[in-house]
Amino acid sequence: MSKKEFILDQLAVCRNTDSWFKPLSKAIEGLTKEQASWKPNENSHTIAQIASHLLFYNERWFQRFGGEMTDDYPETNASTFKGLIDSSEESWRELAADLDQSLGKWQQAIKQTSEEKLHSSIPGFPEEAVWWEALSNLCTHNAYHIGQIIYIRKMQESWAIAEDWY
Numbered sequence: 001m002s003k004k005e006f007i008l009d010q011l012a013v014c015r016n017t018d019s020w021f022k023p024l025s026k027a028i029e030g031l032t033k034e035q036a037s038w039k040p041n042e043n044s045h046t047i048a049q050i051a052s053h054l055l056f057y058n059e060r061w062f063q064r065f066g067g068e069m070t071d072d073y074p075e076t077n078a079s080t081f082k083g084l085i086d087s088s089e090e091s092w093r094e095l096a097a098d099l100d101q102s103l104g105k106w107q108q109a110i111k112q113t114s115e116e117k118l119h120s121s122i123p124g125f126p127e128e129a130v131w132w133e134a135l136s137n138l139c140t141h142n143a144y145h146i147g148q149i150i151y152i153r154k155m156q157e158s159w160a161i162a163e164d165w166y
Helices: 003-015 046-063 089-112 129-153
Strands: none
Touching: 003 089, 003 129, 046 089, 046 129, 089 129
């Protein structure tokens, strides 16, 4: 399997292909703004905050992959868990759609990129790293937070476990 095929597989599993874990599309399917804004305690994040965090990093790395160096660094990692712009249902739907579109942009970009680029060094990165490794880590980051989303849904009892799920 080439690195390109590997990254495309990871992106598909994170976005909308069932595998060892449920993808983002299933994790947020049917989720209301109230459910996306719920948290079990003050030390936890909401699903909307997690979605904002994922959108921030997926977009930042997408810009870097496209050759755009951005100076909009967050003050802290915690500041990327912003949540909803306002308390409307539309705000949640836009955030969820933006995150899905971000993963879709990644899939298209990787389909169009060369295997050579995936093996090339990341320009301006503070340590030696190649693109396929960073993108694999980006997918792992997405998978981690998708698991958190599902766990939050289980706590709020808004997650229906499919009978065929192992």
